[in-house]
Amino acid sequence: MNPEEFHNSSAGKVIQTEKGYFAFVPSPLPSDLRWSLAVVSALSEAERDLSRLNTLAGAFPFNQTLIVPFVRQEAVFSSRIEGTRASLVDLYAYEAGPISFLEKADDAHEVFNYVQALEYGLERVKTLPVSLRLIRELHARLMQNVRGSLLAPGEFRRSQNWIGPAGSTLENATYVPPPVEEMLDTLDAMERFIHTPSQLPALVRTALLHYQFEAIHPFLDGNGRIGRLLIILLLHEWQVLSHPLLNLSVYFESQRQEYYARLLDVSKQGAWDEWLRFFLNGISMQASNDTVRLESLLSLRVDYQERTKAGRRQERLEQVLDLVFQRPVLNIRQVEAALGIPYVTAERCIERLMETGILREITGKARNRIYRADEILAVIEK
Numbered sequence: 001m002n003p004e005e006f007h008n009s010s011a012g013k014v015i016q017t018e019k020g021y022f023a024f025v026p027s028p029l030p031s032d033l034r035w036s037l038a039v040v041s042a043l044s045e046a047e048r049d050l051s052r053l054n055t056l057a058g059a060f061p062f063n064q065t066l067i068v069p070f071v072r073q074e075a076v077f078s079s080r081i082e083g084t085r086a087s088l089v090d091l092y093a094y095e096a097g098p099i100s101f102l103e104k105a106d107d108a109h110e111v112f113n114y115v116q117a118l119e120y121g122l123e124r125v126k127t128l129p130v131s132l133r134l135i136r137e138l139h140a141r142l143m144q145n146v147r148g149s150l151l152a153p154g155e156f157r158r159s160q161n162w163i164g165p166a167g168s169t170l171e172n173a174t175y176v177p178p179p180v181e182e183m184l185d186t187l188d189a190m191e192r193f194i195h196t197p198s199q200l201p202a203l204v205r206t207a208l209l210h211y212q213f214e215a216i217h218p219f220l221d222g223n224g225r226i227g228r229l230l231i232i233l234l235l236h237e238w239q240v241l242s243h244p245l246l247n248l249s250v251y252f253e254s255q256r257q258e259y260y261a262r263l264l265d266v267s268k269q270g271a272w273d274e275w276l277r278f279f280l281n282g283i284s285m286q287a288s289n290d291t292v293r294l295e296s297l298l299s300l301r302v303d304y305q306e307r308t309k310a311g312r313r314q315e316r317l318e319q320v321l322d323l324v325f326q327r328p329v330l331n332i333r334q335v336e337a338a339l340g341i342p343y344v345t346a347e348r349c350i351e352r353l354m355e356t357g358i359l360r361e362i363t364g365k366a367r368n369r370i371y372r373a374d375e376i377l378a379v380i381e382k
Contacts, residue, residue, distance in 0.1 A: 001162070001176040010270035012215065017179055021170040023160070024267050025178040026215040028189035029208050030200060036273050042280035046203055049287035054242045056294050066297060068326035069380045070245045070290070075114035078228045078249035079107070081256060086111045088381055089372070092329030096370045110146045114225055117141040121233045122244060130233050132156075132191050135218075138229060142222050151220035156187065161220055175264060177217035186216050194234075202238045206231055207279040211266050228252065245290055251282035289382075296379045301325060307356045316341065320349040324359065328373035328380070 003014040003022045012026035060066065069088075076088050086094075086107035094108035117138045128134050140154030152158070158180055164173035178186055190212050198205060213227045228249050235241035252259045255278075262278045265271035301321070308317045319339050327334060335346035350371055353359040359371040 001170070001173050006268050008270060009267060010272070011211075011266045015179075015182070017160075019170075021160075021176065023176040023179055023182075024215065025182045026186055026212055026267070028186070029193040029212055030198070030205075031208065031270075031272060033204075033272055033276075039273055039276050039280070042277045042284070043201060043203060046280040046283040046287070047201070049284045049291070050203075050240065050246070053245060053287045053291045053294070056291055057243045057245055060294060060298060065322045065325040066245065066294065067243055069328065069376075070243075070247060071118055072111075072115055073380055074228075074232065074244070074247045074249050075111050075118065077247065077253045078225050079111045079114055081228075081249065081253050081259075082224055084110050089329055089377065091115070092327060093370060095327070096329055096331045096334060097368075106147070113142050113144060113146055114229070117226075118229055118232065118244070121229065122236060125233055125237050130194055130230065130237055132187055134233075135226065135230070139219055139222055139226055142225060142229075147221075153222075156183070156218045157220045159220070161217060163217070175267065177215065183216055183218055186212075187218055190216065202235065202240045203280060203283060204276065205238075206234045206240075207276050209234065210279070211263055211275060214263055215267055245294070246283070246286055247290060248282055248286050250289075251286045255282070293379055293382060296382070297325065297376070300375055300379060304356075304358055307358065308352065316345065317349055317352060320346070320353065321358075324353065324373050325376060328376040329362075329370060331368065331370050 001014075001022045001024070003016075006014045006024060010027070010032050012024055014022050014024055016022050057066075072091055073088055076086065076091060079086070084104075084107040086104045090104050090108045091111050094105060094112055120141055121134065121138050124134060124137065136154045136156070143151070143153035160170065160179055161177060162168070162170050162173035163175040163177075168174070170176060177183065190209065193205075193212075194209065200208075210227055210231055213230060214223060217223045219226065231248060232241065232244050232246065235246070236244060258278065262271070262275045266275050304321055305318070308314070308321065316339075320335055323335060323338050324330065332343060332346045332350055335341070335350065336343050339346070350359060354361070354371070358375070359373055361369050362372045363370050
């Protein structure tokens, strides 16, 4: 790491370690922020658009059925930033199984772990606030039985790591996080910042904490995914996000190079203004996009209700429809297990939804068939 590239930064300082290499140690939050007009404007727009999303989600008659696909879409894109290539359809197909036809099974398993970690975190924050303990618990679930599972899952690192191109070393890395002793101090300070009441707006606090976590880089692997997962948990815990429907990783993935550059520029130059505007603009853009998707899904759900109204077993079909919106790629066994109904009943409901064009079979097999709702997936992936 070249220490000359890090200058006049209010975010932290470069130190030279006993082994001779340089590392960056972030300063405790909050930093000395200068509220530019552009940041204030971006904050106002982000809060407005997020409020609209929350309002629509609260009024949505089927809102609980939508949490599942939005969580999975977030998992797909957050993992994609780190190099996995599994799609939302791959993830659902992996969950439906068997996966003999799935080319990206390993990637899908990594994304599935992200889903498990996020769902665990959303339930866990009801009894345990976001904390270092919770962060370690999330990491253990994220890294279970995947690439990186031998790199101390659930434990903060006990050795130095670094960020850079393939083949880079501590000496020529793009960025070297704090050594272990300093890392532990910065983690303690970060946890205090999370728990200390603040007059800073929640969206700004979350942006600062995302930078801080990535700058500390406390794990040997999985730091990016855990850092983005924490955004959702913090906004949810601070009651800024009523439902986990914000797919901010879609924005980060589409702007990947700028995302990395903005984070690094905070460390190098104290470029807080640029990072905050980038983060808040992402909140605004994604909240607006997710609002449109919610409206489209509501319209689709009402249309499906009309299509199936004349059929028999209307109440049961309604339950299966709700499940299809949660899992637009599924099999009969999943319907049977989720709704606690006989296999034959689940099969007949699936056949009815195929007759109305809501589902189609995608494996071409006589057994272990998997069904897909193309219109629902098209809206979610839009």
